[in-house]
Amino acid sequence: MVSIYELKPKFQKLLMPVVRFLHTLNITPNQVTLAACFLSIALGIVFYYNYTSIWIYIMIPVFMFVRMAMNAIDGVLAKEYNLKSNLGKYLNELTDVVSDAALFIPFILVLSQFEMTVVLFVILSIVSEMAGVIGETVSGERRYDGPMGKSDRAFIIGAVSVLLAFNIPIHDYLWIVFLISSLLIIINIYKRIKHGLEGAE
Template sequence: MISIYQLKPRFQKLLRPGVRRLAEAGVTANQVTTAAALLSVATGAVIALNPFVSSFLFLLPPVLFLRMALNAVDGMLAREHGLKSPLGQILNELGDVISDAALYLPFALIPGISPVPVVLITVLAIVSEMAGVLGTVIGGSRRYDGPMGKSDRAFVFGLLALILAFGIEAHLWVDVILSVTALLIAVNVVIRVRRGVKEAE
């Protein structure tokens, strides 16, 4: 299935010169991972505390893009510059689910949006990432399969934030989009479990 994640190698190629300079400056992968999580939590807090002020949603698309860049950077620092560590692996996985929750749960507070699909997406995103990580536990690789991975979720919520920030009111159409997103994340879980088990066997 097509996913924005498939564009990651090209994105990494663009970032590589900057990553090299960061490594030379002594920046660690764990510092980048932590910065991405803190940025996400701070942005989510601003939106959650101001759910009736649509202009704050303009923050989300650039923050989501920056978070995606930082996620790529920390991985490249770890793999290509000898900065891998057990703590880094844990921070990377925890940082992703914390950032997802921090950036997406505030949508449940926005007038006109049902909190049910927002919460469902957040829970399923955590389950999806856990399903991916468990591939390594049973002797396979970290799984990123499925049509609604981290980058795809970021695209959906970034686009929704942009539309709402321009003053378009949230109605049933938002709930439909979010419900479809939740369904596709559930598909992620099934695919990752099946392929993880098949790889391990």
């Protein structure tokens, strides 16, 4: 199954003018990474206290795109200007998990009767990223196998938010979306472990 992550190289090329501009301002990759995380947490808090407001569901997909761009920018900055660091590796992995949790957890309020589907989605998202990171330890290669990788999850959350913003009656079916997404993440985890082990042979 194709993952949105496979489009990342083309997306990074489109962002090169922004990367060059940030470099002229002496902005570091770690600063971009931390900024994306802080903004995610802030929006997650706002979302939690305003989950009944239409405007929050307009902000979420817009921010998901901005965050995706920031996540690409920090990597390109590090690569193009030789700014890679061990701290950057830690920040890149840890802040992604924290950011996702902050943005996804408020959906338990939207799905008040099926909140466990959101909890399962969040937990499996974390396990998926752990499987990817451990793959690097085992085989020397960070695993990004799909389906329902980080970019795919961002797309799903953004799409759901757009539907909610337009008052499309999907509340009764949202738990199914989260459940199916969770099942796809399980496949994702299996593939990351399988391919990680194969790479170690």
